[in-house]
Amino acid sequence: MIGDSLEREVEKICNDIRKLKIQGARNIARIAMKAMAIQASKSKAKDKDGLMNELLIVADSLASTRPTEPMLRNALALLFAEIGRGKEEDADKIREIVIREKDEFLEKMRSNELKIAEFGAKEIPDDSTILTHCHSSTVTAILKRANELNKKIEVICTESRPKFQGWITVKELSTAGIRVNLIIDSAVKHFIKDVNLVLVGADAITSAGDLINKIGTSMIASIAYESEVRVYSAAETYKFDPLTLWGKIEKIEERSPEEVADPKKFKGVRIRNPAFDVTQAKYLTAYITEMGVIPPQGLVNLLWREFRLGER
Numbered sequence: 001m002i003g004d005s006l007e008r009e010v011e012k013i014c015n016d017i018r019k020l021k022i023q024g025a026r027n028i029a030r031i032a033m034k035a036m037a038i039q040a041s042k043s044k045a046k047d048k049d050g051l052m053n054e055l056l057i058v059a060d061s062l063a064s065t066r067p068t069e070p071m072l073r074n075a076l077a078l079l080f081a082e083i084g085r086g087k088e089e090d091a092d093k094i095r096e097i098v099i100r101e102k103d104e105f106l107e108k109m110r111s112n113e114l115k116i117a118e119f120g121a122k123e124i125p126d127d128s129t130i131l132t133h134c135h136s137s138t139v140t141a142i143l144k145r146a147n148e149l150n151k152k153i154e155v156i157c158t159e160s161r162p163k164f165q166g167w168i169t170v171k172e173l174s175t176a177g178i179r180v181n182l183i184i185d186s187a188v189k190h191f192i193k194d195v196n197l198v199l200v201g202a203d204a205i206t207s208a209g210d211l212i213n214k215i216g217t218s219m220i221a222s223i224a225y226e227s228e229v230r231v232y233s234a235a236e237t238y239k240f241d242p243l244t245l246w247g248k249i250e251k252i253e254e255r256s257p258e259e260v261a262d263p264k265k266f267k268g269v270r271i272r273n274p275a276f277d278v279t280q281a282k283y284l285t286a287y288i289t290e291m292g293v294i295p296p297q298g299l300v301n302l303l304w305r306e307f308r309l310g311e312r
């Protein structure tokens with residue numbers, strides 16, 4: 001079993017993700033890989049089976065924290081694939097692999113972000129207004145890069161009820177010197193006439209090219225579609241859920257009603273709080289990925305070729 005002190009450290013990470021102290025698909029995947037490395041380096045397991053058992057327990061508990069996060073699951077799956085490839089029998093060698101893979105994953109995330117920021121900034125016209133929703137580190141990287149390139153941009157950001165992640169976005173962008181406007185979620189249609197493009201993040205991408213992102217994204221995308229405004233999602237290809245190739249339907253988390261309103265004040269009322277929704281591929285212009293700017297219909301073909309998905 002996992003040792004006492006260690007259990008607390010890794011468990012704290014799981015709880016922080018569960019309680020939304022850590023949010024955003026990339027932040028969650030990053031901290032999950034760190035938790036795996038903590039477990040590997042501090043474990044007292046002497047043999048391979050003991051260590052693998054602990055790693056599997058930790059991975060299982062991390063994966064169950066947020067059901068709508070394929071990037072988290074992909075990161076863990078790639079880690080175990082690498083351990084399996086090494087065919088190592090020695091616990092210390094496995095420890096080394098886990099720590100090395102965590103470092104490489106974090107490095108890949110950093111380089112992906114730079115590539116996406118570069119590709120994305122090119123898509124942003126000079127003198128333009130961009131509408132975003134929620135808080136995505138990938139989106140803010142693009143907007144900050146466009147600003148660095150001296151493109152004159154203004155950003156409209158929804159507050160993103162119920163957890164107000166839009167506040168994080170407006171603070172981050174205004175600190176970077178970007179002109180920002182904070183609006184309530186229901187004002188999107190009112191402002192769409194001022195918007196040149198919509199740019200959102202991604203939690204999951206399906207084999208049909210559909211996007212799962214913060215609740216409200218699909219409503220924004222259909223408003224934009226109606227007004228002929230382009231809609232981009234900025235996403236690392238780690239957000240792709242390979243299980244959707246075999247018919248898996250992405251699970252949409254439904255969170256606590258307390259986030260919406262105090263249930264005690266609404267006796268007899270069922271308060272619903274889905275965290276994400278599905279935007280069909282037809283509403284999206286393209287995904288801005290580390291591999292380039294790719295229309296949703298082309299993404300699966302490209303990933304199939306690049307990662308030989310059929311052979312896994």
Ligand code: RUB
Pocket residue numbers: 022023024025026027133134135136137138139165200201202203213214234275
């Ligand atoms: C956050 C959210 C973000 C994506 C992408 O939801 O929907 O748009 O996670 O973020 P929550 P990133 O706050 O519920 O986790 O680009 O940083 O991965």
